[in-house]
Amino acid sequence: MDISTRQLEIITAAGKILTTSGITGLTTKNLAKEMQFAESAIYRHFQSKEDIIIALLNYLAQTMDERLSNIDDELNTEEKFKELFQNQFKFFKKNPHFVVAVFSDGLMEESTRINETIAKLMQVKIKHIKPILAKGQQKGVFTDAISTEELTHIVMGTFRLLMYKWRISNFDFDIKKSGDKTMIALL
Amino acid sequence: MDISTRQLEIITAAGKILTTSGITGLTTKNLAKEMQFAESAIYRHFQSKEDIIIALLNYLAQTMDERLSNIDDELNTEEKFKELFQNQFKFFKKNPHFVVAVFSDGLMEESTRINETIAKLMQVKIKHIKPILAKGQQKGVFTDAISTEELTHIVMGTFRLLMYKWRISNFDFDIKKSGDKTMIALL
DNA sequence: TATTGCAGAGTGAATATTCACTAACTATAT
């Protein structure tokens, strides 16, 4: 499951291409150009293009899991909620090429392996968000007029759309600032 | 801006392919197979593949605008809100091939024309939703603790994610029922 | 009425280009 420096560089380049030109832009040729070496060199580091996409998604799932697991357990619900999203925004601000993680729908292909990996990534996100919201509902921070599922749905939908807008605006606004504002609105 | 019967058939077929196999599945070959005629016949009706995608998005923007403009102006805010979304759900239930409209993120190509058309489609949606929410805030149906922009954002994000889930579940649940539930949760 | 001609909508084959991927060679660093 571990990844070499060069492999990380390649999946970063792949993420960059994906966020700017979508799945149709992610060709071995473009990838090689981005890496500034020949197409064939890619295959020194990965067996296939599919493997690159899967490595990209796995890397995102792994780092996200690590990052979100590090949130201080002592914090109260509201603080945790803020911390979780600020953490995400900070990460994406620093690594805009990986915005693809949020809207990885575009990758939807016939490849079963890719779809499974996307599902796993989704699960990691839910794993971290849902318990926080559930506790928040218990403590009265959020309405319990609706189920935790509905609430998770609303929160994630809002987050995704924000990221989408950020991307189509060419990362033109400050995602951390905007994100904070949206999160406070949600609260 | 008007479209022939055959052109409508073709963009419907394109939508069908897009929702089932994504942008990579949308090839002239697949399109021809879906239409049950030769690849070359496509070019009797459109100048290029790009033109087909743009026609598809334009058609959606146009019909959506018409549909949503027809909402009875006499209704109160809450009813209008419900009516607007039920209208959308009904349309997509009837024409699932066009779900692509909602999550058109996947289309992100290098093509400036396509990106512009997507932006236009987005604007049409906002044009209809925002005034309803603004009035709702005035009348106390929604919180005015947050700006109308934020509220619009949350509502649209929630809606989009629902559509996305519907699609990846292979249109397995009743979008009208689920949509109604989500809407009431939002209210 | 029969003939002509023409436009719309199709065909299969051919085009150039792009795709993912491979084989064989080469420089360099340990």
Add this chain to the structure above:
DNA sequence: ATATAGTTAGTGAATATTCACTCTGCAATA
């Protein structure tokens, strides 16, 4: 000397698009 990481120069398959041609129905005309 050998492993590593790059190169150049290919491969066959798929892609979007164009080609010359055909069929069909209809309207003008002789």
